[in-house]
Amino acid sequence: MGRLPRRAFAAATLATLSGLGTAGDAEAAQDTAAPPRAAVPRAMRGLWLATASNRDWPSRTGLSAARQRAELLGLLDTAVRLRLNTVFFQVRPAADALWPSPYEPWSRCLTGVQGKDPGWDPLGTAVREAHARGLELHAWFNPYRVSGQPDPARLAPSHPARLHPDWTVRHGGKLYYNPGLPPVRTFVRAAMLDAVRRYPLDGVHWDDYFYPYPVRGERFDDDAAYAEHGGGFSSRAAWRRHNIDLLVQEMAAGIKKARPGVRFGISPFGVWRNASTDPLGSPTRAGVETYDDLYADTRKWVRQRWVDYICPQLYWNIGFAAADYARLLPWWAAVARGTGVGLYAGEALYKAGDPAQPAAWQDPAELSRHLTLARRYPEVGGHVFFAASEAGADRVGAMARVVADHYRQPAKPPL
Numbered sequence: 001m002g003r004l005p006r007r008a009f010a011a012a013t014l015a016t017l018s019g020l021g022t023a024g025d026a027e028a029a030q031d032t033a034a035p036p037r038a039a040v041p042r043a044m045r046g047l048w049l050a051t052a053s054n055r056d057w058p059s060r061t062g063l064s065a066a067r068q069r070a071e072l073l074g075l076l077d078t079a080v081r082l083r084l085n086t087v088f089f090q091v092r093p094a095a096d097a098l099w100p101s102p103y104e105p106w107s108r109c110l111t112g113v114q115g116k117d118p119g120w121d122p123l124g125t126a127v128r129e130a131h132a133r134g135l136e137l138h139a140w141f142n143p144y145r146v147s148g149q150p151d152p153a154r155l156a157p158s159h160p161a162r163l164h165p166d167w168t169v170r171h172g173g174k175l176y177y178n179p180g181l182p183p184v185r186t187f188v189r190a191a192m193l194d195a196v197r198r199y200p201l202d203g204v205h206w207d208d209y210f211y212p213y214p215v216r217g218e219r220f221d222d223d224a225a226y227a228e229h230g231g232g233f234s235s236r237a238a239w240r241r242h243n244i245d246l247l248v249q250e251m252a253a254g255i256k257k258a259r260p261g262v263r264f265g266i267s268p269f270g271v272w273r274n275a276s277t278d279p280l281g282s283p284t285r286a287g288v289e290t291y292d293d294l295y296a297d298t299r300k301w302v303r304q305r306w307v308d309y310i311c312p313q314l315y316w317n318i319g320f321a322a323a324d325y326a327r328l329l330p331w332w333a334a335v336a337r338g339t340g341v342g343l344y345a346g347e348a349l350y351k352a353g354d355p356a357q358p359a360a361w362q363d364p365a366e367l368s369r370h371l372t373l374a375r376r377y378p379e380v381g382g383h384v385f386f387a388a389s390e391a392g393a394d395r396v397g398a399m400a401r402v403v404a405d406h407y408r409q410p411a412k413p414p415l
Contacts, residue, residue: 043411044344044382046086046311047079047391048140051109052093053148056388061112065120068110072122073129078392080133082399083407087130088205088267088384091123091195092141094148095161095177095188099123099198103191105156115156127199136413138203138265141192143247144184145209147175160187169222172215179211179243179295180225189251196258202413203263204255208313210244210296213288240295248306265309267346267384268298270316270328272335282331284323302341309342309414310335311384315351317360318369326373333377342381342414345374349385353395364397368405381414 050056057075058068079087091098096107096114099122105115110122123139130137146161147154150170155162161175167187169178177184196204211220226236233239252264273281273289280299281289290296301307312332316323329345336343347370351361360366367385374380385391391399 041409041411042381042414044086044309044342044384044414045082045084045407045411046088046138046344046382046384047082047084047388048088048384048386049075049090049388050093050386051090051098051107052142054109058109061109065118068118068122069120069125072126075388075392076126076129076133076135078388079135082391082403083410084385085134085411085413086136086138086202086384087126087388088138088140088203089123089126089130090140090142091126092139092192093145094142095146095159095191096156097123097191097195099195101191101194103160103187103194105159113156115158123195124199127201131200136202138205138263139195139199139201140205140207141195142209143188143192143206144177144179144211145174146177149173150175169220171212171220172218174212176212176220178222178225179247180222180229180240182229185243185247185250189247189254192251193254193258196255196262201259201262203265203308204251205311206266208267208269208290208294208296210290210294211240212294214293237292237295241291241297244296245300245306248301252306263308263342265311265342265344266298266301266307267311267313268296269294270312270314270332270346271323272297272299282323283327285321286323299335302335302339305339305341307341309344309381311344311346313346313348313386314370315346315348315386317351317358317366318373319360320358325370329370329374329380330377333379336379343379344382344384345370345380347383347385349390349399350387352390352398362396364401367398368401371402371406382411 054060058071093107095104097104098107106117108114110118127137146168150173152162152165152168161168167177167181167184169176230239255262255264269288269290271282271284271286271289273291274284274286275281290298302310314325314328316325318326332343347367351357354361394400
């Protein structure tokens with residue numbers, strides 16, 4: 001026998017227990033029960049909110065706490081207006097913090113002075129206000145980036161990289177923590193987990209910064225760390241990948257221990273390896289391959305289920321010769337197939353209407369076509385758009401087209 005609607009079941013049960021009910025009463029209750037409402041679909045509809053160099057927020061350094069808060073809430077309201085359901089808030093843009101961290105100084109993006117208390121708690125406010133609006137809030141961290149300039153002496157006096165300059169490597173005019181040092185890995189993990197323990201986050205999110213992107217004519221100088229810790233590996237590249245693998249595994253375990261239910265996801269550069277390099281690779285001709293250049297084995301993390309979701313940055317248009325969105329998306333779908341790992345496509349909203357971009361990006365329908373294509377692949381659980389500034393400005397109406405074509409009804413975030 002089919003299951004009674006919830007209201008009819010309750011009415012029939014109450015009548016039976018009281019000794020007053022009859023079969024006719026139960027049937028009448030079933031007949032008058034309201035029809036079940038259609039289930040709200042689940043899909044990732046995400047928005048990156050970047051704070052590094054004040055890209056999306058705050059609009060400039062030194063604003064009052066009230067003005068900063070108002071701008072932040074305005075961006076959350078934009079996400080709601082566009083029928084999105086998740087915001088990826090960058091809370092550790094450069095080894096500093098947008099919450100009162102005992103590990104790292106306040107971020108420079110707030111006051112213009114690294115380490116200066118802004119007088120409020122941006123991450124705590126973002127979590128509370130996102131939830132009040134029905135949005136999920138994923139805290140977005142950059143594990144190893146320290147500074148956009150190379151001199152530790154220009155960091156806040158209390159900055160760990162200034163206290164431990166031996167933890168750092170200068171590369172490409174910037175400063176990075178050295179992923180090959182176990183104390184560094186322990187420290188950055190603890191700094192990020194502090195936010196997980198403090199706040200009811202829905203997710204922890206990393207982007208594509210592991211070992212830094214290659215710089216022509218330079219090499220990442222980790223000779224001393226490799227000499228001390230690289231024994232037993234077939235090459236320096238294998239050792240570097242092992243270092244990043246360890247951070248991913250240990251962070252995943254730390255999140256589950258600190259706050260079970262918080263999802264852990266990574267948004268890597270969209271090409272793992274080209275097929276010309278590896279038969280398992282994608283049909284692309286990208287100049288950067290995460291496996292070889294950033295030492296991030298993103299395919300392995302999915303196949304081994306070390307992450308809860310992967311959000312590759314598929315920042316190319318359909319038909320782009322070197323990295324065709326229409327060929328990369330099915331490659332990632334095949335990687336995720338059967339793993340249970342969520343797959344969300346990272347979308348280059350920032351390119352829409354940019355005159356410096358190829359002609360395809362001048363067409364307001366380009367992003368909408370991405371979502372239409374994704375419907376063919378059940379592994380694709382949604383999309384995340386970069387970034388919040390472009391979502392609000394919507395230069396050529398590309399985001400409005402996405403909403404009109406695909407987001408007419410609300411959707412809950414994926415489980």
